[in-house]
Amino acid sequence: DADIPEVESAVSYGFPQQNINLLGIQPDMRAGDYRNAQSLYNKLNGYLLQARQRDWIGERTIVIFPEYIGTWLVAANEKESVYSAPTMSAAMQALVSSNVFQFVWYFLDTSAEDRASSALFAMKGAQMARQYAAVFSSLAREYAVTIVAGSIVLPEPRVIDGRIITQSSGPLYNASFVFQPDGTPAPTVIRKVYPIEDELPFLQAADVDTLPAVDTAAGKLGILICADAWYPDVYARLASENVRLAVVPAYLAAGDDAWNRPWRGYNGAPPPADVNPLDATRLTEGEAWNRYALPGRAPRYGMYTGMTVFLRGTLWNLQSDGHTLVLRQGQTIEAPKTDGAALVNLWL
Incomplete structure (x- = not known):
């Protein structure tokens, strides 16, 4: 089928003894995938379909999508010029010009350092939350799985009566939500504690003590949004909630070979005390992800x-x-x- 997205790599580790598994979806996203909720659904559904063909979908499956998978819904339901724009800034200019009066209203209302980003996400927040919830709720229900729905930038999001509610005048957070097999979002919102330098001008940092453990078929799950996986206090907090299973929705918005290039050290907050300052020049980005993020830190907790x-x-x-x-x-x-x-499956 021409609509089924290509999967370059599909691997599985372990054996299905208890039929509990983590299924990581590394999607290959394009601007056009965010034309509307339906196009995003179609793309992600194509990946889950291929996982089901491999028998990696069951009632105790936890699917993990990456950071920012929902964030680009900021561009949904706009003119074609937004999706065909050559650069992100050109796309955002096209978006602003289509919504100029509304944009100015929010622009004047924000005290954020990056007023333009702040205004765009405040302006589109309610629509983004609706579309994001529609996409992931449908996928969770259709496949009867638990979904860690990556993350999305939203103004003061909360889950009330099974719905994701935003507050357009509230601070923006990089937030993650878990959708249960019946399609409803779990009542807890996971908000990024350590925004990086690109995010700090318009995003609020969450308090580490607000990070929840999420009850799933596989036990208590901790979700660390990207940079949060690099800080010991986040693990200490999750350990205090009896988390045994930790997942990291991540996004490395850098050139195609950033993984093998020199790591440039911590970004957005000072390095924890256990970080060797010499490593900023000695390690590659990939080696640093192994040493100082989930693989290196989680087992200690x-x-x-x-x-x-x-x-x-x-x-x-x-x-x-x-x-x-x-x-x-x-x-x-x-x-x-x-x-x-890529599809990566781990049997527990």
């Missing part, structure tokens, strides 16, 4: 199982890198490196 899943693709002029890191019985497995879409 009693979390021996987990997965880090990256967003891939080319969104306007934004490139991406990264590949799935599996934590199995405290040992790290690097899934095969591919710049396209």
Whole structure:
């Protein structure tokens, strides 16, 4: 079928003894996938369909999508010029020009350093939340699985009576939601504690003490949004909630070979005390993800199982890198490196 997205790599680790599994979806995203909720649904459904053909979908499956998978819904339901724009800034200019009066209203209302980004996400927040919930609720219900729905930038999101509600005048968070097999979002919102330098001008940092454990078929699950996986206080907080299983929706918005290039050290907050300052120049980005993020930190806090899943693709002029890191019985497995879409399954 021409509509089924290509999967470049599909690998599985372990054996289906208890029929509980983590299924990481590394999607290959394009601007056109965000034309509307239906186009996003079609793309992601195509990946789940292929996982089901491999018998990796069951009632105790936890599917993990990457960071920012919902964020680009900021561009949904706009003119074609938004999706065909050569750069992200050109796309955002086209978006602003279509919504100029509304945009100005929100622009004047924000005190954020990056007023334009702040205004766009405040203006589109309610629509984004509706579309994001529609897409992931449908997928969770259709496949009867638990979905860690990557992340999305929203103004003060909350889950009330099974719906994701936003507050357009509230602070913006990089937030993750878990959709249960009946399609409803779990009542807890996971909000990023450590926004990076690109996010700080318009995003609010959450308090680490607000990070929840999420009850799933596989036990208590901790979700660390990208950079949060690099800080010990996040693991300490999740350990205090008896989390044994940790997943990291990630996005490395850098050139295609960033993974093998020198790591440039911590970004957005000072490095924890256990970080060797010399490593900023000695390690590659990929080596640093192994040493200082989930694989290197989680086992010290009693979390021996987990997965880090990256967003891939080319969104306007934004490139991406990264590949799935599996934590199995405290040992790290690097899934095969591919710049396209990948499915990575781990039986628990």
